[in-house]
Amino acid sequence: MKNKNITLIILAIICITFIGCERQDKSLLESRNELLQKKNDSLNRKLEIAKEAIVVLQDRNAWYDPEYDNADFKKKGIADSEKFIKDEFGKRTDLIPLQPALGGKMSFGTIQLLGSKFLIADYEDGHVEGKSIYSYKLNDSGKIEFKLIGSEEN
Numbered sequence: 001m002k003n004k005n006i007t008l009i010i011l012a013i014i015c016i017t018f019i020g021c022e023r024q025d026k027s028l029l030e031s032r033n034e035l036l037q038k039k040n041d042s043l044n045r046k047l048e049i050a051k052e053a054i055v056v057l058q059d060r061n062a063w064y065d066p067e068y069d070n071a072d073f074k075k076k077g078i079a080d081s082e083k084f085i086k087d088e089f090g091k092r093t094d095l096i097p098l099q100p101a102l103g104g105k106m107s108f109g110t111i112q113l114l115g116s117k118f119l120i121a122d123y124e125d126g127h128v129e130g131k132s133i134y135s136y137k138l139n140d141s142g143k144i145e146f147k148l149i150g151s152e153e154n
Contacts, residue, residue, distance in 0.1 A: 069116035
């Protein structure tokens with residue numbers, strides 16, 4: 001009976017020790033989990049900032065400086081000359097040197113200003129595509145004149 005009691009006491013001590021260790025391990029795991037979660041949140045935020053920076057850099061036109069190029073547009077009351085030029089040019093599908101195929105309709109895709117006198121644009125109708133360089137200037141009446149300089153069919 002004495003051996004049985006000693007065995008039970010030893011088993012109780014082992015169980016208490018094991019439960020205490022398990023609680024400590026759980027507590028350690030929980031604090032480690034919180035730390036990893038904070039680190040993960042921080043990395044996710046940095047990733048979002050990097051993605052936003054990439055979008056800004058991709059949208060940035062290295063060939064056109066809105067502060068320097070087309071100052072004469074601002075004098076005529078056109079605040080956002082880049083948007084104005086792109087919008088006006090986009091309406092001028094008659095400047096596309098290719099004819100649509102199979103009943104398609106030619107339209108401009110990307111339009112990028114190249115300084116204060118030129119722009120490059122691509123166009124397609126779903127079957128044929130190309131790109132061209134155009135010159136542009138603001139005339140005295142405040143309208144933009146465009147002229148085809150060169151083209152390449154893809």
